[in-house]
Amino acid sequence: MTRALALCALVAALVAGTATAAPSPADLESELVCPVCGTTLDQSDASIALKMKRYIRQRLAAGASEQQIKAELVDQFGPGVLAEPPKSGFDLLAWLVPLGVLVAGAVGVGLVAWGWSRRRGEEADDEPVALDPELERRVDAELQRFES
Amino acid sequence: MTGKVQRVGQVIAIAGVAALLGLLIWKVAFDNEQGAADKLAKGELVHAPPFSLDRLDREGTLTLAALRGKPLVVNFWASWCGPCKDEAPVLQQTYERYRKQGLVVVGVDVKDFREDARRFMRRYGITYPVVYDGKGSTIGRWGIQGYPETFFVDRTGKLVGERIAGAVDIERNRETFERGIALALGDQS
Numbered sequence: 300m301t302r303a304l305a306l307c308a309l310v311a312a313l314v315a316g317t318a319t320a321a322p323s324p325a326d327l328e329s330e331l332v333c334p335v336c337g338t339t340l341d342q343s344d345a346s347i348a349l350k351m352k353r354y355i356r357q358r359l360a361a362g363a364s365e366q367q368i369k370a371e372l373v374d375q376f377g378p379g380v381l382a383e384p385p386k387s388g389f390d391l392l393a394w395l396v397p398l399g400v401l402v403a404g405a406v407g408v409g410l411v412a413w414g415w416s417r418r419r420g421e422e423a424d425d426e427p428v429a430l431d432p433e434l435e436r437r438v439d440a441e442l443q444r445f446e447s
Numbered sequence: 448m449t450g451k452v453q454r455v456g457q458v459i460a461i462a463g464v465a466a467l468l469g470l471l472i473w474k475v476a477f478d479n480e481q482g483a484a485d486k487l488a489k490g491e492l493v494h495a496p497p498f499s500l501d502r503l504d505r506e507g508t509l510t511l512a513a514l515r516g517k518p519l520v521v522n523f524w525a526s527w528c529g530p531c532k533d534e535a536p537v538l539q540q541t542y543e544r545y546r547k548q549g550l551v552v553v554g555v556d557v558k559d560f561r562e563d564a565r566r567f568m569r570r571y572g573i574t575y576p577v578v579y580d581g582k583g584s585t586i587g588r589w590g591i592q593g594y595p596e597t598f599f600v601d602r603t604g605k606l607v608g609e610r611i612a613g614a615v616d617i618e619r620n621r622e623t624f625e626r627g628i629a630l631a632l633g634d635q636s
Contacts, residue, residue, distance in 0.1 A: 334558045334583065346527035347558060354560065375560055377582030407459050414452035 322365040327355050330383065331369070334376045351380075482590015483598075484610045495521065495600045496588035500578035503556060503564050509578050511553075511604075518631035519600040520552045522615075523585070525559040526567035528594040530614035535571035537615050541628065542575040548632055549602075551575065557594065558583050599627035607631055 328340040333348035340348050340355075351372065358368045372380050384390040430438075486493045499510040522538055524531040542552040554577035556564040561579055568577060585591070589598070597611040608627030615624050 346529075347525070350527055350560065350563065375581045376558060379582070403459075407456055410452050411456040414456065418453075 322359070324352065324356050324359060327359075327365060327368060328352060330381070331355075331372060332380050332382050334380055339382050482587060483606055484590030484592070484596070486590075487598075487606050487610055493606045494604050495519070495598070495606055496585065498555070498578070498580070498585050500555070500580050500585075503554075503561065503568065503577040503579045504573070504575075509553070509576055514551060514553070515604050516602050518548075518550045518602055518628075518633070519598075520550065520628065520631065521555065521598045521600060522552060522595060523555045523557055523589070523591050523597070524595040525557055526563040527559065531595045532567075532571070534595060534597075534614035534616070535567070535573060537617070537624075539571065539573055539575070541624075545628060545632070550628065550632060553578070555580050555585055557581075557586065557591070597624070597627075599631040601631050602633060 325341065331340050331351065332338065333340055333343040333345050333351070335347050336343050336345045340351055354372075355368055358371070363371075369381065378385070378390070384393040386394055483493045483496050495511055497511045499508055499512075501507075502509050520538070520541065522534075524535075538552050538554070542550070552575040554568075554573065554575060556577055557580045559579075559581060561581070564577070564579065567573075580586075589596075593612060595614060597615055598606055599608040601607045607630035609623050611620050611623055611627070613620075615621075
């Protein structure tokens with residue numbers, strides 16, 4: 300029982316620790332873009348990218364949160380420094396439009412496929428295959444010969 | 448019902464293709480705006496693209512329109528740019544030398560930290576007006592391709608002379624620089 304409680308406490312501590320873990324410079328560097336070269340900071344050695352990396356480390360050391368640092372860099376360089384557009388306001392469209400197009404495309408393909416399969420089924424029901432009379436006569440003759 | 452579904456599918460497909468075609472036509476027809484630098488290089492008459500930006504040398508904003516009537520040397524720079532350090536003293540000397548004739552050197556600090564830019568200005572003793580364009584809003588309209596770049600604007604707001612790409616240098620482009628200043632001042636000789 301004591302062991303089980305200790306295990307629960309350990310798991311809870313680990314979960315809490317994960318939830319409140321401070322972001323690492325590497326996390327932020329992969330989510331921010333060098334304004335001059337257009338690649339993420341972790342991929343860039345441009346002078347301004349190096350300055351931005353230093354700024355991130357200094358702000359993290361000063362206790363700033365990930366959101367604070369991003370907001371400060373957006374204030375300096377504009378929203379273009381964010382590798383991903385924000386999931387709010389007008390920028391939300393950047394996430395929703397591709398998703399909408401994907402869903403609409405899937406629905407469209409599904410409808411067309413459904414329409415085709417129905418039409419083929421109806422064609423199969425409506426038009427029974429008629430044998431050529433000559434072929435029918437030959438099949439009958441063969442059957443008679445086989446049975447006799 | 449089946450025919451109806453098929454027609455709806457066809458309409459959606461045609462609408463999609465038409466929309467993509469429309470985007471392509473719009474891109475080709477309207478989205479080919481050249482920067483002022485390209486037009487200037489072709490010998491076209493170009494007015495300096497307007498801007499309204501926060502000042503770094505003092506409080507407030509500076510608009511290009513407010514400087515109409517004055518000859519200008521517009522210099523795009525950043526504190527992290529090596530050649531910008533080399534040319535900073537030349538630009539400051541130019542400002543001091545031609546100030547009485549009305550010439551204004553305007554620095555546009557692009558894609559930079561404000562504090563780094565202010566430190567740079569203090570270090571090189573820059574006293575001419577400097578505006579901050581961290582987001583790079585001027586880059587496209589002016590046709591900036593690197594840092595530093597320098598333009599000359601006459602009293603009517605027209606770009607004159609040649610754009611100097613790279614540091615203003617006594618040996619390499621001093622003649623172009625002096626000629627740009629002379630044209631901005633209205634001296635045709």
